[in-house]
Every structure is written in structure tokens, then in C-alpha cells.
Amino acid sequence: MNYRSLGRTGVMVSPLCFGTMIFGSKTPESEAINLVDSALDAGINYFDTANVYGRGTSEEILGKALARDGKREKVILATKVWGRMRENDPNARGIHRRQIIEQCNASLKRLNTDWIDLYYIHRPMADIPIDETLRALDDLVQQGKIHYIACSTYSSWGVMEALWTSERFKLNRFIAEQPPYHLFERAIERELLPMAMSYDLAIMPWSPLAGGLLTGKYTRDDIPADGRLQAGNDWDDKHFKPEVFDALDALQEIATEKGCTLAQLSLAWLLAQPGVTAPVIGARNQAQFDELIGTLDVEITEDDRQRIDAIFPPYNSIVPYYYTDGSADFRPHQYRP
16 A cells, blocks of 8 residues: 655545445445455545535444554544534534534544544635634644544635634634545646645545446446436536546546456555545445456556546546536535625
């Protein structure tokens, strides 16, 4: 395992991050714990979750898995704050001071740990001043409850505003950004990725397989009923376009020539992209994990890169994940200008 630096920190993380969003939902607890063991055995030392995943269920299961045999001390553990955690409570979501401190303490309890290595702001919120968010995070760092802070799905200007605010008020700064980045969505190559490389921010792509689209699971003639992507809403319908399946057919030809799967080729391409630290992968079961870990054996040549760029043009989005300059999500109406 060739470990990579976590931004400017000097902490070393595995080139694949194990994401646990489906723990407790699609993956039952016993199987989830076995998957954590498989990831650790393979050399993965970086795990990602969020308070909103199952409203705490994912954190609880991951906490149980890491509490055994001194596993926690060997792991870089990331979780997030932003999503709604209680109904009928206007303050039970967001990135204001009250919610950040309350949810950090709740995550620590669910994860059964004394510290969080990397604490993400899960999404930006334009109606909350960034200095309020950063001051709350800085207090948690000073208390030893979190070690580093990061953001997810911020625009390049939003990250720069945060870095400027941290410098101005002498607060701990973001050391990583978790954006959507995959072959169908390359918009971050325009500004966000160059900015991150200039300011030493780790890049941890979420949905590196485009919600499963880059696994080959979805075809023109078959949209599996158990798949994450389903036709019938504004976001998912963006994935099911003729040009998407044309690109998948062309990419499959390269994967077949290289003797790897579509998912392995897509992840290997991402791992070879400048500025990328560790894509967040998710596995529902052992078979999926075994396939994804095989990515580390796939080499991307210059010829591969040129052929892939011809199918998926750099800087462009065939399936846009960014709805505005400031945020990306499945539900853009949640964001206020």
C-alpha cells in the first residue's frame, strides 16, 4: 500500500478511503464489521462516515468495528456535520455553532472514541457566516475533540473565503475538500483542483463511480430495481442519457483490453489524476470490496489517459453534479442564495 499525505499535515492515509454510508441500511451490522476488517487487512487506514448516515447508525456500527483489538488507534477517522438530525426542530441541522458542537459530541459518543481525526462540514450554507462555523471548529480542535477540519462540496471561492477567514482570525484552517469527481463530472479540474494543489488541500472525491454508473451495473436496456439510481427525478434522469451509455461502451473497450473491470479502470484513472488523495469507495458486500481493492493493481498509461480524455473531455461534465457555483447535491432546492 502506497500511502499518501493528508494535505499539508504529514499524516499518511491509504489511497482509497472506505466509506460507510450504507452501514445499517443496505449492509447489515455483522457484514459491515467484516468489511471493516477486510479493509484494515488490505491496508486501508482511512474511514469516512457522517452523522446523517442513518441518523447515527453508520457511526455506531463503525464505532463498534473499530473498538476491538486496538483498531481505532491505527485509523484516520472522518465524519461530518450538516444534515438534519431531528424532525420538527429548526436548529437540528446546519453548520452554526450550536449544531456543530452538539453533533460533534454526539458523533464522539456514537463512534466510541475520544477524538475525530478529520471533521467535515458536509455542505456549505450561504446564510451562515463562515467565521461562525470556523470558530466553533477551532474551539473543538483546541479541546482535542477533533484533530483537523475539512469541507465537502464547496466551490473554489468558498474554500478560499474559509482559508482567508482562518488566516485573518488565526483559526485552524481546512486541510481537505471532498468534492464530487469522476469521469462523468470533471468540473473541479477548472478551478477547485488547481486551487487545492496550490494551497495543499487533500482532495477526497465522493461518488467516484457516479452512484454506480461506472460499475457497468446500469445499461441502456436494464436499470436494476435495487440500484441507487432510478429514473423519475431530476437528478437521476441526468445519468440516463444516450451519450452516457455511448461513453460507457467506449470505456468498457479499454477495460476489456486491460483485463480489468469498468469500476477498477474508473477508480484507477481517478487515483492517477494530479491532486487526488483518496477517493471514497463504498462496498455493499465482500465481493464488491474485493473488486474495488483490485483497483490498486491497475496502471494507467499515457495512452490510456489520452483515450479516456477523448471519451470524457477534461474540465467538462457529461452528468453535472454541480447545480450552482457554490454547492452540489441531489436536492439543489435546499440551498438558499
